[in-house]
Amino acid sequence: MATIGGIRAPLAVRTRWREKLSRYFPECAYVRCHPHGARLPARRWRGLGVSLRDKWYCSPRCLLPALERSILELLPAAETAFPHRRRVPIGLLLLQRGVINEDQLRQALALQQEHREGRLGDWLRRIGAASELDITRALAMQWGCPVFPLERDQGYRLCAGLMPLTLCQTHRFLPVFYSADRSLLYLAFTSGVDHAALYGIEQMLACRTLPCIVSESAYAVALADMENSSAPAPEAMIFDSMRDPFEIAHAACGFIQQLEAQSVQLARVGRSLWVRFLCHSGPRDLLFHFPAS
Numbered sequence: 001m002a003t004i005g006g007i008r009a010p011l012a013v014r015t016r017w018r019e020k021l022s023r024y025f026p027e028c029a030y031v032r033c034h035p036h037g038a039r040l041p042a043r044r045w046r047g048l049g050v051s052l053r054d055k056w057y058c059s060p061r062c063l064l065p066a067l068e069r070s071i072l073e074l075l076p077a078a079e080t081a082f083p084h085r086r087r088v089p090i091g092l093l094l095l096q097r098g099v100i101n102e103d104q105l106r107q108a109l110a111l112q113q114e115h116r117e118g119r120l121g122d123w124l125r126r127i128g129a130a131s132e133l134d135i136t137r138a139l140a141m142q143w144g145c146p147v148f149p150l151e152r153d154q155g156y157r158l159c160a161g162l163m164p165l166t167l168c169q170t171h172r173f174l175p176v177f178y179s180a181d182r183s184l185l186y187l188a189f190t191s192g193v194d195h196a197a198l199y200g201i202e203q204m205l206a207c208r209t210l211p212c213i214v215s216e217s218a219y220a221v222a223l224a225d226m227e228n229s230s231a232p233a234p235e236a237m238i239f240d241s242m243r244d245p246f247e248i249a250h251a252a253c254g255f256i257q258q259l260e261a262q263s264v265q266l267a268r269v270g271r272s273l274w275v276r277f278l279c280h281s282g283p284r285d286l287l288f289h290f291p292a293s
């Protein structure tokens with residue numbers, strides 16, 4: 001018979017009491033958590049354990065199997081979930097808009113084929129057929145998103161704390177505008193929108209992400225500015241050779257113990273697995289880079 005203070009309580013009171021107890025002293029979500037041979041999972045003060053996806057675990061040891069499963073779910077190629085849609089070629093867009101003529105397009109295509117490198121837009125710029133602004137506008141049309149005026153809007157400085165700068169540099173994007181009230185983040189790209197990256201960041205930061213296009217030169221200036229900023233983006237520990245999900249989960253659990261992290265979050269951003277620990281001192285990040293498949 002369930003009692004509170006030795007007195008049998010009505011069901012509603014007992015339920016409320018259990019809910020309150022669970023808020024401060026939750027049960028470990030690991031089904032095999034039976035400390036010291038106890039019949040029930042550990043119920044401890046929340047501040048001692050670690051959370052992953054709304055579930056609480058009493059220790060990194062109990063978290064490990066769930067972390068391994070989460071990493072295994074995230075590792076399959078993110079690109080397969082966001083197949084590339086066929087888009088109007090940039091040369092054709094520029095031709096239709098009267099920015100370039102057929103001869104210029106033929107010349108740029110021939111140069112690209114001859115050198116077997118570089119984007120068509122770069123070759124069009126090299127032969128003087130189009131400006132950087134023309135290419136940026138055409139890219140935005142191609143991807144159906146706006147051009148962000150990064151040259152005159154330094155809103156990206158206010159986004160510095162959102163993610164490690166290395167993640168931006170590796171995947172060639174930059175957070176340029178964030179509204180906490182609307183829970184909205186604009187992510188700028190220079191050569192095309194990476195929908196997998198948008199989705200991963202949306203999951204990690206629990207906000208809506210929208211793409212925009214910026215010019216290569218403005219992007220380079222903003223990155224240099226961020227690198228030299230007095231309020232730099234969080235630094236991440238980078239792992240280039242660790243690819244086994246179980247090894248990654250073990251390593252992450254080691255950091256949880258070392259950092260006394262209260263929560264761990266995971267996201268797949270392109271060929272990187274982004275692991276973020278929420279600690280008393282603020283967020284700490286790990287990045288695991290995977291080779292192109």
Ligand SMILES: [Zn+2]
Pocket residue numbers: 028029030033034041042057058059062
């Ligand atoms: Zn446990």
